Amino acid sequence: MAMVSIKDVAAHAGVSPGTVSNVLNRPGKVAPSTRERVEAAINELGFVRHGSASTLRAGYSRTIGLSVIDIGNPFFTEVAAGVEDVASELGYAVILGNSAGSQDKEDRNLRVLAEHRVRGVLITPSGEDPARLDRLREHGISVVLVDHPAHRPDQCAVAVDDVAGGRAAVAHLLAGGARSVAYVTGPLTIRQCVERREGAKAAMRGAGLDPEDLRVAEAATMTARAGEKAAADLIAGGLPEAVFCANDLLALGVLRALLRSGVRVPEEVALMGYDDIDFAAASTVSLSSMRQPTYQLGRIATELLLDECDNPDTHAHQHIMFQPELVARESTQ
Amino acid sequence: MAMVSIKDVAAHAGVSPGTVSNVLNRPGKVAPSTRERVEAAINELGFVRHGSASTLRAGYSRTIGLSVIDIGNPFFTEVAAGVEDVASELGYAVILGNSAGSQDKEDRNLRVLAEHRVRGVLITPSGEDPARLDRLREHGISVVLVDHPAHRPDQCAVAVDDVAGGRAAVAHLLAGGARSVAYVTGPLTIRQCVERREGAKAAMRGAGLDPEDLRVAEAATMTARAGEKAAADLIAGGLPEAVFCANDLLALGVLRALLRSGVRVPEEVALMGYDDIDFAAASTVSLSSMRQPTYQLGRIATELLLDECDNPDTHAHQHIMFQPELVARESTQ
């Protein structure tokens, strides 16, 4: 409870507070003998630097924010693991915000991050309103978009080509012989969902089908439970020959519901997910999916962000676009 | 970039900085007319409070730390979701730390949390060294243990009875007719792994078997990949009639490896996991598991922590112990 400050350390080591600060921040600037004395005092007293005071005076913190759409989704979990690894390597702390798909919650989280004067923010925006992010930039907070293309040129972004992914997925289903395809998607306010749909339509067009024939079922959230519900609707409305889901969680839900209703996968309905989370390979009928370099997404985004923060002058903004990779498994034969 | 401070707001509204602070923190203390004026100024200037300055002067922050063992494990993800929900409801930010099973990394994370002067810490400790946590307490940081029994009486803890869980799991396997049981576990430095093993032994004893006959295979991490490797060893050494895994990730890995080797589950080998993550029900052979109130664990732990922080005098420390629940599925017939 008895907070020991830099002053106490200074007194104990017989130096001035400024010297202690130097030992902490540029140990090269202080003579070895005094440095040792100060370090001894630090250990002896159990001093731990007051980050807020430091942030206040120095004008910046060693903290970044991470705002994701759904922390329950293994996709984001793996992104977070990449972020956390890099951040912790470089001595940064990560403040986590889960928007749970709600713009309101995202706004609240961003506000908290702004109050904390985080150095930068990694965000997978849940809507399409660049203005809210620009406001952060006005406060001197760098922003890197994760799994989202850049809003503007003077900004870093790391994304995966969702149109290509949607196209590849549906092309694969069509190549398997399906003629009618349903697209089970999350909220169409989410960019990924829209772009994967566009890709799906492109694939149909490419196969000489009418893209308008793509049957779209929109689920309220991108969870397995929502997938089950969507599948029930699908069954009620007459089954298509193939189903493409906007992510694996939805697909696993659809799969569960289909099997429970006695529908055979892939014999009666072929099924594709997206993200290739670990569990896709382990499911009842192993799930075909589109693999994304998830962990890398987190790592690279964080490296870009911290480079932008630590080397603002030499930093070159980058827009990185990965290509997803099709992984065929039992659910598409 | 032009930081607007409380002073600017004060000037703009024609009041003193103290009054602005009052509007922010105890709006009741200020006359409605001036309050409106100040609020208008705040919006007009786009003022956002400097959290570090606030923390520095007030002596406490609205931030808590969450340190987990493996953010990639859906168990912890769900805990984190519970934590995040409560924290964000009460206006607290959450700093995430992933110890990845390493004491070193956990130490680093705790240090970062201490520097940030977080109000409290939620932690699933990865080892058994209470001293490191006591050091936090000395700095006035409350600690609540998550998925771990209390180290000491004057401390909150939320746990699940792992011995009972291990016993129930193995009892279920034995009831299914198995006579030889293997236990696939994570590092035995992890308490949960040890206690589930003790429960498993107790179940064998209860069935008139020698607990020493429990075959223990220790994996380096608690992931599906490690489970696959452990299963390979198991196959090489001669298969038991039943396998109990310390968590579902390991079990999914074991399942994958067994099926790939042509071993039928549950006919040749019965299999139990632990945690009942969402994906357990969706796997190739749906996985029997021990369900824990995961999301609740996170919620309740956070509520206890914030109560301890916000009402230190009326707060009563609690040791909550949930009972896990057996969920039988195909993998045990």
Next chain:
DNA sequence: ATGTCCGAATAGAACGTTTTACGTCAGGCG
């Protein structure tokens, strides 16, 4: 000896809040 330069350490102001102690002004009461 004197001046110069350099490394090493220091004093003290600043950072943006919160808080304490203190004014000020009305209104109510004897």
Next chain:
DNA sequence: CGCCTGACGTAAAACGTTCTATTCGGACAT
């Protein structure tokens, strides 16, 4: 009419760092 009280505001001192002068000794050249 004087005094007390309460409601509102304010001024100014903190909080623990970092940073910008500035000082202080020596070593060295002249």
